[in-house]
Amino acid sequence: MTAKLIQIPGIANHHQMVWQVRVLEIDGRNLVLSYLAEWSKKSPADYKKIMKVLFMVGQQDRIRDEKKVKKSKTHDGVYEIRADKGSARLMFFYDHATQSAVVCTNTYWKTKSSEREQNNSFELCARLKKIYEQQNS
DSSP states (O other): EEEEEEOOOOOOOOGGGSSSSEEEEEBBBSSSHHHHHHHHHHHHHHHHHHHHHHHEEEEHHHOTTTTTEOSSSSSSTEEEETTTTTTEEEEEEEETTTOOOOEEEEEEESSSSOOHHHHHHHHHHHHHHHHHHTTOO
């Protein structure tokens, strides 16, 4: 199994002064870029909100506003970027070993207030985080 980080189109390195925001790719597949492309066409308001927060994450040590970034209560070190008052969600974690990367792992589309759906997304992110950390330890 090969895990690597890939750049997100539209987010240049000079926009990332604190953290390098990347997508996790495992064995040539990722669970983020196709959704971002789809959201940009089908849900441009949500896409713009997600991209705005991605820019902010790259430029700040931590975002504490839960309208923008929410930390999982049950999965250590796993977060969700939120399209405030929208449905798009992007799961991520910080790469503390290098202190340089925010690793986006998966997405979900919030259609209703479902804790189970949100927990499943946090769980998937936690599993992908573990794979990434094992590959990079």
